[in-house]
Amino acid sequence: MQIKADNLTYKYMKNTPFEKEALKGFNITIPEGRFTSVIGHTGSGKSTFIQHLNGLLKPSSGTVAVGDWTIRADTKQKHLYELRRHASIVFQFPEHQLFHETVLSDVAYGPVNFGLSKLEAEKRAKEYLELAGIHPDMFDRSPFDLSGGQMRRVAIAGVLALNPKLLILDEPTAGLDPEGQVKMMELFYDWFQEKKERSIILVTHQMEDAARYSDEIVLMDKGTVKDQGRPHQVFSKAGELKAMGLSVPESVKLLSMLREQSGEDMSTAAFTLEETVDQVLEFLRKRGVSDRV
Ligand SMILES: Nc1ncnc2c1ncn2[C@@H]1O[C@H](COP(=O)(O)OP(=O)(O)OP(=O)(O)O)[C@@H](O)[C@H]1O
Numbered sequence: 001m002q003i004k005a006d007n008l009t010y011k012y013m014k015n016t017p018f019e020k021e022a023l024k025g026f027n028i029t030i031p032e033g034r035f036t037s038v039i040g041h042t043g044s045g046k047s048t049f050i051q052h053l054n055g056l057l058k059p060s061s062g063t064v065a066v067g068d069w070t071i072r073a074d075t076k077q078k079h080l081y082e083l084r085r086h087a088s089i090v091f092q093f094p095e096h097q098l099f100h101e102t103v104l105s106d107v108a109y110g111p112v113n114f115g116l117s118k119l120e121a122e123k124r125a126k127e128y129l130e131l132a133g134i135h136p137d138m139f140d141r142s143p144f145d146l147s148g149g150q151m152r153r154v155a156i157a158g159v160l161a162l163n164p165k166l167l168i169l170d171e172p173t174a175g176l177d178p179e180g181q182v183k184m185m186e187l188f189y190d191w192f193q194e195k196k197e198r199s200i201i202l203v204t205h206q207m208e209d210a211a212r213y214s215d216e217i218v219l220m221d222k223g224t225v226k227d228q229g230r231p232h233q234v235f236s237k238a239g240e241l242k243a244m245g246l247s248v249p250e251s252v253k254l255l256s257m258l259r260e261q262s263g264e265d266m267s268t269a270a271f272t273l274e275e276t277v278d279q280v281l282e283f284l285r286k287r288g289v290s291d292r293v
Pocket of ligand 1: 012013020021022040041042043044045046047048049
């Protein structure tokens with residue numbers, strides 16, 4: 001679903017002495033079928049923005065359009081019920097929301113709620129649990145007997161089983177070990193790639209993830225959108241990012257240092273280990289030392 005914000009403003013505790021303008025009237029368009037990461041310093045408004053994308057928050061002024069739904073300050077919640085079938089948010093620590101007796105019934109709950117029969121819902125739940133790496137032996141166990149990482153996978157399977165078109169992820173790998181983080185991101189990316197109309201909006205502080213998986217990056221600062229572009233465009237402005245208290249991926253740092261210290265005209269756009277090695281080898285080739293590598 002395409003996302004379009006027009007002059008989007010959001011104020012917490014509006015018209016009170018504690019009023020806080022978290023979004024300051026920005027415009028943005030994010031086309032359907034993209035993996036988009038939203039980055040920005042803490043407090044820049046990322047979570048506030050994404051909560052508008054399925055109507056959890058409504059603009060104080062301006063509009064947000066998500067697919068066929070347009071959300072304004074006076075939009076009634078009942079008009080957003082259908083939107084929530086298509087746009088799902090995964091907050092940090094989604095495992096805190098597990099509450100059913102068994103893993104299977106927890107994942108099947110959402111699809112039943114959205115109208116599937118119990119049989120169909122369980123079939124779909126099994127499919128997504130397996131995709132999320134949960135072995136069938138665990139289906140009848142209590143979700144609370146699982147490890148933290150497994151509980152997170154069950155919770156994610158519950159969201160994917162709703163078959164959303166837009167998946168909104170707010171720091172979904174927080175608290176996982178490095179291997180768990182990679183596996184979780186690969187799960188999301190595989191899901192995203194399966195159908196071309198699927199979109200992901202990922203809020204992250206992990207610049208490596210933003211660079212590696214995204215088609216586009218949205219950079220937020222002080223309640224507004226500062227930049228939007230492909231990873232190599234956004235991360236080529238290392239100085240600006242640093243001034244906002246942000247960093248660039250380690251691979252970009254390494255190549256930037258190499259470029260500065262050698263004076264070589266080379267690209268710093270490399271977001272995986274393989275791409276970085278290729279760039280370094282290219283550098284060495286230009287310098288005529290590739291035979292010794
Ligand atoms: N419930 C709330 N009541 C009042 N102010 C809030 C509330 N939630 C967020 N804010 C304020 O709104 C601004 C934007 O917060 P938001 O959580 O959207 O930022 P963020 O970029 O997601 O931050 P982080 O990276 O730390 O999660 C911040 O100044 C924050 O203090």
